[in-house]
Amino acid sequence: MPVSMTLRELYDRIREVLPEVDARYVLNKRAGVTAADLIVAPDSGVPEGAVGLVMRDLERFQTGEPLSRIYEERAFWGMDFVLSPATLDPRIDTEVLIEAVLQRFKDRSPLRILDLGTGSGCILVTLLSLFPQAYGVGVDLSPAALQIARSNAQRHGVDARAGFVCADWGGALEGLFDLVVSNPPYIESDVILDLDENVRKFDPILALDGGQDGLQAYKRIFSDLNRLLDEGGFCFLEIGFDQEEKLTRLIKESRFLLKSVHADSAGHPRVVEIFSAK
Numbered sequence: 001m002p003v004s005m006t007l008r009e010l011y012d013r014i015r016e017v018l019p020e021v022d023a024r025y026v027l028n029k030r031a032g033v034t035a036a037d038l039i040v041a042p043d044s045g046v047p048e049g050a051v052g053l054v055m056r057d058l059e060r061f062q063t064g065e066p067l068s069r070i071y072e073e074r075a076f077w078g079m080d081f082v083l084s085p086a087t088l089d090p091r092i093d094t095e096v097l098i099e100a101v102l103q104r105f106k107d108r109s110p111l112r113i114l115d116l117g118t119g120s121g122c123i124l125v126t127l128l129s130l131f132p133q134a135y136g137v138g139v140d141l142s143p144a145a146l147q148i149a150r151s152n153a154q155r156h157g158v159d160a161r162a163g164f165v166c167a168d169w170g171g172a173l174e175g176l177f178d179l180v181v182s183n184p185p186y187i188e189s190d191v192i193l194d195l196d197e198n199v200r201k202f203d204p205i206l207a208l209d210g211g212q213d214g215l216q217a218y219k220r221i222f223s224d225l226n227r228l229l230d231e232g233g234f235c236f237l238e239i240g241f242d243q244e245e246k247l248t249r250l251i252k253e254s255r256f257l258l259k260s261v262h263a264d265s266a267g268h269p270r271v272v273e274i275f276s277a278k
């Protein structure tokens with residue numbers, strides 16, 4: 001098998017472009033190299049085919065394509081999730097929603113979970129992994145996104161407790177849920193063109209565009225929530241960093257109780273926690 005570079009040489013080349021953690025990730029994905037291999041056998045040869053793949057990956061990255069899109073995979077809550085062009089690339093800010101749910105349900109488990117706009121399924125699958133007694137439903141308008149969500153549920157062994165529905169938010173659903181979660185599109189339409197290119201180019205517009213006021217998805221969710229959220233149930237919604245005031249007003253108009261607002265690591269409002277008293 002032809003060899004064109006040693007492991008150390010290839011690693012050093014990758015490090016010219018990527019930080020250490022990402023460089024090791026690329027080596028592992030394309031050459032099956034572990035951190036231990038770098039220490040024990042840095043002068044071992046790397047097959048030309050693997051070197052070529054790595055070089056093409058670096059070219060794609062340098063033109064603005066995120067590693068998560070190159071490898072169609074993203075870590076979320078310590079779990080690896082498959083992605084596709086039909087799904088949003090999960091952000092670490094969304095982990096605030098998981099933390100908030102765990103804080104609320106620290107003494108009991110939700111039994112019926114609804115994830116509206118499930119995308120890759122990262123929120124629903126993570127929650128089902130954390131709450132083994134729960135059953136969940138993921139809803140998305142995109143059949144392609146639902147296919148990815150199903151595969152992630154299978155990947156993490158929760159598919160027997162997960163159902164997926166192709167629908168426009170909660171309009172096609174019946175039944176009550178004691179936990180509703182969503183990371184809906186909340187970016188104002190006029191702002192989409194100002195987003196970073198790696199977001200605008202690689203994330204589906206369906207998962208980004210929240211309408212002219214950025215609130216269209218929330219309004220749809222609230223219109224269904226009275227029917228779907230059980231008495232005493234909780235709803236957790238991710239929001240934009242500058243939307244707390246607008247969401248507070250919308251929640252009040254929808255006759256729900258704003259229980260708490262959870263901040264991200266930068267101190268920005270990121271998740272609203274809503275209670276149904278009925």
